[in-house]
Amino acid sequence: xxxxxxxxxxxxxxxxxxxxxxxxxxxxxxxxxxxxxxxxxxxxxxxxxxxxxxxxxxxxxxxxxxxxxxxxxxxxxx
Amino acid sequence: xxxxxxxxxxxxxxxxxxxxxxxxxxxxxxxxxxxxxxxxxxxxxxxxxxxxxxxxxxxxxxxxxxxxxxxxxxxxxxxxxxxxxxxxxxxxxxxxxxxxxxxxxxxxxxxxxxxxxxxxxxxxxxxxxxxxxxxxxxxxxxxxxxxxxxxxxxxxxxxxxxxxxxxxxxxxxxxxxxxxxxxxxxxxxxxxxxxxxxxxxxxxxxxxxxxxxxxxxxxxxxxxxxxxxxxxxxxxxxxxxxxxxxxxxxxxxxxxxxxxxxxxxxxxxxxxxxxxxxxxxxxxxxxxxxxxxxxx
Amino acid sequence: xxxxxxxxxxxxxxxxxxxxxxxxxxxxxxxxxxxxxxxxxxxxxxxxxxxxxxxxxxxxxxxxxxxxxxxxxxxxxxxxxxxxxxxxxxxxxxxxxxxxxxxxxxxxxxxxxxxxxxxxxxxxxxxxxxxxxxxxxxxxxxxxxxxxxxxxxxxxxxxxxxxxxxxxxxxxxxxxxxxxxxxxxxxxxxxxxxxxxxxxxxxxxxxxxxxxxxxxxxxxxxxxxxxxxxxxxxxxxxxxxxxxxxxxxxxxxxxxxxxxxxxxxxxxxxxxxxxxxxxxxxxxxxxxxxxxxxxxxxxxxxxxxxxxxxxxxxxxxxxxxxxxxxxxxxxxxxxxxxxxxxxxxxxxxxxxxxxxxxxxxxxxxxxxxxxxxxxxxxxxxxxxx
Numbered sequence: 001x002x003x004x005x006x007x008x009x010x011x012x013x014x015x016x017x018x019x020x021x022x023x024x025x026x027x028x029x030x031x032x033x034x035x036x037x038x039x040x041x042x043x044x045x046x047x048x049x050x051x052x053x054x055x056x057x058x059x060x061x062x063x064x065x066x067x068x069x070x071x072x073x074x075x076x077x078x
Numbered sequence: 079x080x081x082x083x084x085x086x087x088x089x090x091x092x093x094x095x096x097x098x099x100x101x102x103x104x105x106x107x108x109x110x111x112x113x114x115x116x117x118x119x120x121x122x123x124x125x126x127x128x129x130x131x132x133x134x135x136x137x138x139x140x141x142x143x144x145x146x147x148x149x150x151x152x153x154x155x156x157x158x159x160x161x162x163x164x165x166x167x168x169x170x171x172x173x174x175x176x177x178x179x180x181x182x183x184x185x186x187x188x189x190x191x192x193x194x195x196x197x198x199x200x201x202x203x204x205x206x207x208x209x210x211x212x213x214x215x216x217x218x219x220x221x222x223x224x225x226x227x228x229x230x231x232x233x234x235x236x237x238x239x240x241x242x243x244x245x246x247x248x249x250x251x252x253x254x255x256x257x258x259x260x261x262x263x264x265x266x267x268x269x270x271x272x273x274x275x276x277x278x279x280x281x282x283x284x285x286x287x288x289x290x291x292x293x294x295x296x297x298x299x300x301x302x303x304x305x306x307x308x309x310x311x312x313x314x315x316x317x318x319x320x321x322x323x324x325x326x327x328x329x330x331x332x333x334x335x336x337x338x339x340x341x342x343x344x345x346x347x348x349x350x351x352x353x354x355x356x357x358x359x360x361x362x363x364x365x366x367x368x369x370x371x372x373x374x
Numbered sequence: 375x376x377x378x379x380x381x382x383x384x385x386x387x388x389x390x391x392x393x394x395x396x397x398x399x400x401x402x403x404x405x406x407x408x409x410x411x412x413x414x415x416x417x418x419x420x421x422x423x424x425x426x427x428x429x430x431x432x433x434x435x436x437x438x439x440x441x442x443x444x445x446x447x448x449x450x451x452x453x454x455x456x457x458x459x460x461x462x463x464x465x466x467x468x469x470x471x472x473x474x475x476x477x478x479x480x481x482x483x484x485x486x487x488x489x490x491x492x493x494x495x496x497x498x499x500x501x502x503x504x505x506x507x508x509x510x511x512x513x514x515x516x517x518x519x520x521x522x523x524x525x526x527x528x529x530x531x532x533x534x535x536x537x538x539x540x541x542x543x544x545x546x547x548x549x550x551x552x553x554x555x556x557x558x559x560x561x562x563x564x565x566x567x568x569x570x571x572x573x574x575x576x577x578x579x580x581x582x583x584x585x586x587x588x589x590x591x592x593x594x595x596x597x598x599x600x601x602x603x604x605x606x607x608x609x610x611x612x613x614x615x616x617x618x619x620x621x622x623x624x625x626x627x628x629x630x631x632x633x634x635x636x637x638x639x640x641x642x643x644x645x646x647x648x649x650x651x652x653x654x655x656x657x658x659x660x661x662x663x664x665x666x667x668x669x670x671x672x673x674x675x676x677x678x679x680x681x682x683x684x685x686x687x688x689x690x691x692x693x694x695x696x697x698x699x700x701x702x703x704x705x706x707x708x709x710x711x712x713x714x715x716x717x718x719x720x721x722x723x724x725x726x727x728x729x730x731x732x733x734x735x736x737x738x739x740x741x742x743x744x745x746x747x748x749x750x751x752x753x754x755x756x757x758x759x
Contacts, residue, residue, distance in 0.1 A: 007092060014111035017307040022266075039111070057094060058124065058268040061116030061306075063105060066094040101608070104619060137601040139448070150608055150620060155601040157451065158610035158620075159444060160474050166408075166441035170448025170456070171601055173432050174406055178452065178602050199437040357427045366380070366430040368405070 004052020004067045006044050012064035013041035019056035019065050025049040028056065028065075096123040099133075101153050108147060112306020114265030114291030115145055118212055119152070121268050121289075122183070125275035136179045139168040141188035143219045144293075145212040148183045162192030165200045168207050176350055176368075179208070179279065186213040186288075187225040190246055194226070201255035203349045204283045210275065211248065211286065214293035215330070222296030229332040233300045250325040252286040253342050259285035260325065260342035265292065266313035267338060274340060283348040290336060301332065375574050377401050377534075379567035381429050386563050391529040391556040392417035395485060395549070396425065397564060398533025399457055403572050404483075405431030406454035408445035410438055413497040414553040415459040415487040439464040443471035447480045451609065453600040455537060455575075457483035461553075462491040465504055465511070473512030475546035476634060477611050479588070479596065481575070483536045485549040487556040488664075488715075490741040500553035501741030502664055503716035508548040509693050515631050517638040519645060520548040520693040522663040526560045532690070538573040539645065543638055544595050550692060552715065554665040554744060582606075587618040588630075594637035638694060646699070647690035652678075656685030657708045658757045661700075661724055663689040665744055666713050673713075673750035682758045692720060697727040704731035709757035713737035713750045733757065 006027065013035060019042055020028045027050045031043040042065060044050065050067060057066030096119065109115050126133065133154060140149035142161035149156040159167045164182045172180045182189075189197050189211050200207060216234060217223040223236040226246045233240055249260045259281050263271040271289060278285035292298055292309035303309060313336065320328075321339040328337040347355075357365045381400035389397075396418045399407070405426065409419035423433040431454070436442040439460055446456040460468060465486045475482055488504050490496025504511075508520045519539050523532045529551065536547040578585050578597035587607040588596045596616075599605040612620040613627045638645065653659060658677075662670040667688045677684045687703070689696070700723075704710070709732050712721035721736040728734055735757045737750050 005092075007094070009094075012106050014106075016112040016305075018112075018117070018310060021307055021310065054095065055268070057096065058120045058272075059117055059310075060120070061109060061113055061265075062107070063094060063096055063100060063116065063120075066096070068092045101619075133606075134604045135602045150610060154606055156606075156608045157448075157601075158608070158612065160470055160611060163440065163444045163471070166436060166445040167448040169434070169436075169441075170406070170408060170445035170450075171452040172448075173434060173445075174449035174452030174454040174456075175600070175602050195437055196441055199441075353432075361427060364428050366428055368432055369430045 002048050002050045003070060004050040005070050006050055006056065006065065006067045008041055008043070009064045010035045010041045012062045013039050014062050015039040015041065016061060018059040018061065022059050023056055024053065025051060095127065096120050099123040099126065099153055101151055104151055107151055109144060110295045112292055112294040113144070114214070114306065115148065115212055117265040117268060118210065118271065118289050118291065119148060121271040122210065122275055124272035125279065128272065129276045129279045131179060131279060135177055136181065137171055138181045138183055139164045139171065140182070141184040141193060143185040143188045143217065144214070145183065145185035146188060162188055163196065164188065165193060165196040165207065165209070169200060169205050172206060173350070182207055182209040184211065185218070186211060186215065186227040186248070187217045190226045190248060190251070197252065198255040201252050201257040201284045201286070204256055204258060204346050206282050206348045206350065207284055208275070208278045209284070209286045211288045212291050213248065213288050214291045214297060216293050216297040218293045218296055222300060227330070229330055232297070232332055245330070247325065247329040248288050249286070249328050249341050253325045256284065256346065257286045257342060258283035258344050258346050261340040262288040262290070262328065262338050264290040264313040264317055264336060264338060266310050266317065282351070283346055303333070375572055377567040377570035377572050378403055382564060382567040382570060384564050384566045386561060388559060389526060389562050390417070390559045391523065391526040391551060392487065393421050394526040394529040394562045395533050395551065396421040398530040399483070399537070400425060400429060401530070401564065401570055402455065402534040402537035404455045404457050404537065405429070406446065406449040406456040407433050407458060408436050408442040408449070408456070409433070409458050410436055410442045410460070410464060412461045412464045414489055414556050415461050415485060418459040418485060439467040440471070443468035443484070444474065446482055447471065447475055450480050450482050451601050457485060459485040459487065461487050461489045462495060462504055463493070465507065469511045472546050473514060473516065474611050476512065476516045476518070478609050479544035480546065481540040481544050482546050483533070483540055483549055484546055485551060487551040487553060489553050496742050498553065499742040500665060500744065501715045502552055502666065503719065503741055505550065505692055505716065505719040508550055515635065517635040518548060518693050519543065519545060519638060519691065520550050522550045522689060522692050523555055524664050524667045524688070525555065526558060526562045529555065530562050530564060534570060534572065538571070541573040541575055542595070543641070544576060544598065545638065548693070550664070552664045586616045588614060589616040590633070594633055594640065642694040643698070645691055645694060646696040648696060648699070649686070649688040649690060651686040653685040653687065653703065655683055657683045658711055658754055659685040659687050659703055659707055660711045660713070660750070660754065661687045661689065661720070662713050663692055663720070666715055669745050669747055670713050670750055672747040673754060676747065676751050677754045680755070682754065684754055689720070695723045695727065700724055700727035701729060704728035707732050709733040709735055711735045711737060711750070711753050711757050713739070713745055715739050715741050715744070
C-alpha cells in the first residue's frame with residue numbers, strides 16, 4: 001500500500017528530469033507521451049513505492065509535479 | 079496514478095503545497111527547462127509554511143533579470159524594481175513600515191554588479207532584510223554576459239575567449255560588509271535551503287542566502303557543461319557541506335568543489351534598533367516615535 | 375484634509391528657501407526622506423534630519439542618488455509621503471527612477487535646486503538649465519509636473535502644492551528651485567495647520583478580491599494600496615495591464631502610456647499656475663520663472679517708465695507648459711521676451727506655443743549669477759520696436 005500519491009500538472013512540465021533523478025524511491029520515469037509543448041512529462045512507474053515525501057515537488061522548477069501523503073483509510077488507497 | 083490537472087487542484091482537493099504562493103494565472107512561467115529558479119521558489123514557499131510567516135505582512139522585492147521575475151509569480155505584495163536597486167527599495171519599504179517582513183529575491187548580476195554598492199551598504203547598516211541571491215554565474219536574461227560571479231575561464235558572450243577577471247566570492251564580501259546571516263546552498267539542496275530561509279526569518283538584521291543554480295541555456299551550454307540535470311548531478315557530487323567554514327575559502331570555480339552551508343550566524347543590532355536607541359539617547363522626551371505612516 | 379499640526383511650524387520665520395522647502399514638506403505630511411548630499415540642496419535634508427525625529431518620521435542618507443531616488447519610492451509603497459532633494463549631477467543620476475515613479479504611478483516629490491552645469495559645473499552658483507531635463511530627462515514618453523518657486527515663501531507654499539499634485543495625479547513632481555532662491559533669506563509665514571489643505575493618499579476602498587492596482591474607474595488615476603494591507607498586488611516597471619502584471623504587447627503599451635500622459639495633459643488647465651500682470655493691451659510680454667522673475671521685474675518696471683506697454687507672465691508651473699495661454703496671448707501681442715539662466719530652454723516652448731503669431735526673444739545667461747536687469751531691458755526695448 002503506497003504511502004504517497006503523485007500528481008502531475010502535465011501542461012506545465014518541461015521534462016527537465018529533476019523529479020525522475022531525485023525521487024529517492026525511483027518511482028518516476030519520463031513517459032513517451034507528449035504535452036502540447038512537445039515535452040515528455042513524467043509518469044509513475046512504481047506507484048507502490050511512493051512515500052509521499054514530495055521531493056519531486058520540491059525539485060520541480062515548473063511546479064508541475066507534487067506528491068501528497070495518502071491517508072491510511074480502512075479500505076486502502078484512495 | 080497520474081492525473082492531468084488544472085493548476086494544482088485535484089478533484090479530491092489535493093493541492094500542490096506551493097500553489098497558494100503562486101499567481102497561478104501566470105504559470106507556466108518564462109524560465110527555461112532545467113533552470114533552477116523555480117526550484118528555489120519551492121524552497122522559499124516551504125520556508126514560509128514552516129516559519130508560519132504572516133503572508134499579509136510579507137513583501138517581496140526583486141530587481142531585473144531572470145531571478146527578478148520571481149516577484150511577478152508570487153502571490154504576495156511584490157515589487158519588480160529597477161536593475162540593482164531592489165535593496166534600496168526594500169530599505170524604504172521596511173523603514174516606512176517596520177512591521178513588514180521584507181524579502182529581496184534577485185540574481186547575482188543584479189545584486190553584486192550594478193547593485194553591489196547597495197548590497198555592501200545595506201549589510202554594513204544591518205538593515206533587516208532577507209536577501210535570496212540566486213547565483214547562476216551569468217547574466218542570463220540578456221543572453222549570457224559575464225557577471226562578477228562568473229568563474230575563471232568560462233566562455234560568455236562578452237568574454238568569448240574566456241573570463242580572465244577574478245570573480246566575487248559573495249559570502250566573503252557580504253560577511254566583510256557586516257551581514258549577520260550568510261549561507262550558501264545549491265538548487266540540489268532543496269530542504270537545506272528551505273531551512274536556511276526559515277532561519278533567516280528568525281533573525282533580525284541583514285541575512286544573505288546564496289543559491290547556486292543552473293543556467294542550462296547560456297552558462298552551461300556555452301561551457302559544454304551539459305543541461306540542468308547534469309548540473310544538478312554535479313552539485314550533488316561536488317558540494318561539500320562545511321558549516322562555519324571561513325568565507326575566504328568558499329570561492330567558486332567552473333567545475334570544482336562547491337562549499338555550501340551556513341557560514342555566518344551572528345548577532346548585531348539592526349539599523350532600526352540602532353536608530354531608535356540613538357534618538358532616545360540624544361533627544362530624550364523630544365523624540366517622537368515614528369507613527370504608522372499610512373496616510374489616507 | 376487639513377495638515378497634521380505635528381509637522382507645521384506655525385509662525386513668522388526668517389529663513390532661506392532650502393529651509394522653507396523642508397518645512398513645506400513637513401507641513402504637507404512628508405514623514406520620509408532618503409537623500410544624498412549635493413550643494414546647494416543639502417540644507418533641505420539636513421533640516422529634515424534634524425526635525426523629523428521630533429515629528430515622527432525617518433530620514434536616511436543613502437550611499438548615492440541612485441539609491442535615494444528609489445528608497446523614497448519603497449517608503450511611499452510602505453505608506454509614507456516621501457521626497458528627495460538634489461541638484462544637477464544628482465538629478466541626472468535619478469532619472470531612471472523618476473521614470474520608474476512615472477511608470478508605477480508612485481506619488482512623490484523630487485526637489486532640484488538648480489546650479490551651474492553641465493557636469494560638476496558651478497556647485498554654489500545658480501542656473502536654470504535643468505528645465506528641459508525635468509520634462510524629458512528619463513527615457514520613454516511621459517508627462518510631468520514641475521513647479522518653480524521664486525521666493526522662500528513660495529518654497530514653503532509650493533512644496534505643499536507639489537505634494538498635493540503628486541497625490542492627486544500619482545506622479546513624481548519636480549520642484550525646480552535654483553541656488554539663489556534656495557539660499558536667499560526672507561520672511562516666511564507658516565499658517566496654523568488647520569489653514570493648510572493637504573491631499574490624502576488616493577487609497578482604494580475596494581475589497582481585497584475586487585481591487586486591481588492599475589484599474590481606472592472613470593477618471594484616469596488608479597487607486598493605490600500599500601504593502602502589508604493584504605492586497606497582495608504586483609508592481610513592475612515593465613509595461614503592465616490593470617492587474618499590474620507584465621504584458622508587453624503594443625495594445626497594452628498604447629493604452630498605458632497614453633493614459634500616463636493624458637491623466638496630466640487633460641488636466642493641464644487645472645494644474646497650470648502662473649502670475650499675470652498687465653497682459654491686457656501689452657505689446658511685449660516677459661515670461662520668466664524662479665529667481666529670474668525677480669530680476670525681470672526691475673527690467674519690466676524700467677521699461678514701463680519709458681512708456682512701453684509690457685506685460686508679465688510668471689510661470690509657477692513650468693510643466694505642463696501653459697501652451698493655450700501663450701497661444702492666445704501670441705495673437706494679441708508683438709513679442710515675448712524670455713529671460714532664463716540658461717542658453718534657451720523654456721523659450722523654445724514659448725516659441726512653439728506662439729506658433730509664429732508673435733516674435734520670441736530669448737535673454738540667455740550661461741549661469742553662475744543672475745541677469746543684469748539692463749540686459750533684459752535692452753531686449754524688451756528691441757522687442758517693442
